Amino acid sequence: MFENYDELNEIQIDMLREIGNIGAGNAATALATILDEKVDMSVPSVRITGFDEAVESLGGAESLTVAVLVNFSGDAHGMIMFLLNVEDAKSIMDILVGEDDGEEELSEMKISGIKEIGNILASSYVNAISALTGLTIEVSVPYVAIDMVGALMSVPIIEFGAIGDKLMFIEENFEGETNDLKSNMIMFAEINTLKIIMQKLGLEI
Amino acid sequence: MSQSIVIGISDYKLAKGPEVLVTYALGSCVGVCLYDKVSKVGGLSHIMLPDSTNFSNREINRKKFADTAIIDLVDEMKRAGCGNNRIVAKIAGGAQMFEVQPGSKLGAIGERNIICVKQVLNQLRIPILAEDTGLNFGRTQYFDLATGIMKIQSLNRRIEEF
Numbered sequence: 001m002f003e004n005y006d007e008l009n010e011i012q013i014d015m016l017r018e019i020g021n022i023g024a025g026n027a028a029t030a031l032a033t034i035l036d037e038k039v040d041m042s043v044p045s046v047r048i049t050g051f052d053e054a055v056e057s058l059g060g061a062e063s064l065t066v067a068v069l070v071n072f073s074g075d076a077h078g079m080i081m082f083l084l085n086v087e088d089a090k091s092i093m094d095i096l097v098g099e100d101d102g103e104e105e106l107s108e109m110k111i112s113g114i115k116e117i118g119n120i121l122a123s124s125y126v127n128a129i130s131a132l133t134g135l136t137i138e139v140s141v142p143y144v145a146i147d148m149v150g151a152l153m154s155v156p157i158i159e160f161g162a163i164g165d166k167l168m169f170i171e172e173n174f175e176g177e178t179n180d181l182k183s184n185m186i187m188f189a190e191i192n193t194l195k196i197i198m199q200k201l202g203l204e205i
Numbered sequence: 206m207s208q209s210i211v212i213g214i215s216d217y218k219l220a221k222g223p224e225v226l227v228t229y230a231l232g233s234c235v236g237v238c239l240y241d242k243v244s245k246v247g248g249l250s251h252i253m254l255p256d257s258t259n260f261s262n263r264e265i266n267r268k269k270f271a272d273t274a275i276i277d278l279v280d281e282m283k284r285a286g287c288g289n290n291r292i293v294a295k296i297a298g299g300a301q302m303f304e305v306q307p308g309s310k311l312g313a314i315g316e317r318n319i320i321c322v323k324q325v326l327n328q329l330r331i332p333i334l335a336e337d338t339g340l341n342f343g344r345t346q347y348f349d350l351a352t353g354i355m356k357i358q359s360l361n362r363r364i365e366e367f
Contacts, residue, residue, distance in 0.1 A: 050213075051213070051214040051215065051253075052213040052214055055214070055230070061229035061230035061345075062229055062230055062345060064360065067303075069303050141306075143303035143304060143305055144303070145302050145303050145304075145341070146360075147232070147302065147342055147343040147360060148229075148230040148232075148343040148345070148360065149230070150229055150230025150231075150232065150343065151230040151231060151232030151300065151302055151342070151343020151344070152232060152302055152343070153232070154214075154230075154231070154232030154233045154234050154253075154302065154343075155232060155233060155302050155303060157214060157234075157253065158233055158234070158253055158254060158314050159314075161215075161253065161269075162254055162260065163260065163263060165215070165266055165269075
């Protein structure tokens, strides 16, 4: 039985990777529909890292990032973050709106568009896990912020890093096939939630 | 200027002027600068959570919590020659990064961190000379041990000195 993220064994990590694959696969399909183009998804990686390494892996503490955060609760507790850089956020909204507004900064309208996309993707992710496990999972309204990625990541780090010195997240990268737009989806879950999901999927823990 | 000494999340370090300490991208965490201007010994603590007592049944990282990290850092500073009544503090961080519904524990953590840091400093009778806390943006915090000046860099504001 594991009590800390760094006690997860290979079989359990494989299962988490598969969960990420199913959740993010569903989210990628949703993103492809929104963008009306094929979206490639990386093989999910399960990262079990120190706090600073987690921030480093997402581009370095001070890198400017747009983040949409959605909490999930009910039978499973965790957080999903949809991350992208400002240029890609602008481009995605240009595609959706059908024109480039020529603005350097992300307009309020574009920010709220990105928030809604993050919301749809996170809901797709959670729905897939819910369907897979039979767990009832509710998602919060989406929250959006644009800041240094280290500051944004302080939120999940504080939430999931209270016990132990390691963070666990499942990460997938999305890339639009024709326009090279990159985004990133990461899922955090409480230790107990990981246990519940694994038990539901028949893994002895 | 020599290379700054970087302090990671839930860590602290101490050094002596003219060194510069830095911690990057504080969000809801709080960075606590402690300084003795006579010896020019100072420390910076990147605090993640307010209170370790909720986790007292486990082995904890004392550098993560306000109530343990500040006490340990002050002890180390005193061993490094800081006078008992000379240590002063400047603090930054404790932002609410995402605008969440009122009452959500997610929104309150930055504020709880600030409150707890102030309580601990107050108990230790360490005066807070300056603070740049709360609001909704990330901060990189530099602490110049030659002067005791805290510099805060954030995205939409010019660098401010405290």
